[in-house]
Amino acid sequence: MTSAKQKKCKYCDGRGYVKNNAAQKVDLCDCIKRQCKCSGEDNYMYYDKDINAYRQCICRNYAFRINKINKIYKEADIPRNYQWKFIEDIEMIDNDKKGIPNISEFLEIIEQTLVNYEDIRKRRGLLLWSELTGNGKTLAAAIILNTLVFNFGIAAKFLKLSSDYFGMLKKTYSNIDESEINVIKKLIDYDVLVIDDFGTQRSTEWENEKLYELIDGRNDSKKMTIITSNINFEKIEETALYDRILSRIMEMCVIYKVKTPCYRQKFLIKK
């Protein structure tokens, strides 16, 4: 092998696939396409005349990984505004060409969470809170989820607490093919789960119980959970809100106050 060949491809960094931003999916990188002998056909096998037999094409494992990532991404239920957003989509300056206050720290917490994911000893959940709305909490959570799916092809899900989670559970009561326990178990099994809008729940006894089952289950199985909330977590332990759910969250998460200003819906995202 020549030394040039051993060098990592600058387009895919050795992953073998790249982002297709227009189609919001990943594609095979040219570095693999150039070596492909199957044209993506015959289940990624090609006929080798020299040995008179079929062989696996170099693209085969990459193709399986790409299909897996695209499927996970499609089924993750990320809200429209946050689909296919990555750290490079964050706008660092405002309309007056001034740097957005606290933006470096905002990027730092995203990057730190991503880097730590690779090290099981450092991996923690993340709680992003601020009483201000529209200042990037959900964006940060979605970027982390999108990037982890892109980098590692791990199972991921975006959950809006009030509408998705409790709605999903209630649906099982009238559906004999799906049980509540199965829904919760599936949600516990995702490698990374975003729980958006924690604190908007009505906190009935039933909601609290179901929320506890989910969060406690994820904590037990050491899965990464990213939570966004408008609740003030600064003095949370002194408030009436403090209960076993919050104590689990604080045990499993890095608690971070998002200090970037409100930029309404299109916050920070480059056009």
Ligand SMILES: [Zn+2]
């Ligand atoms: Zn490449």
Ligand SMILES: [Zn+2]
């Ligand atoms: Zn091929």
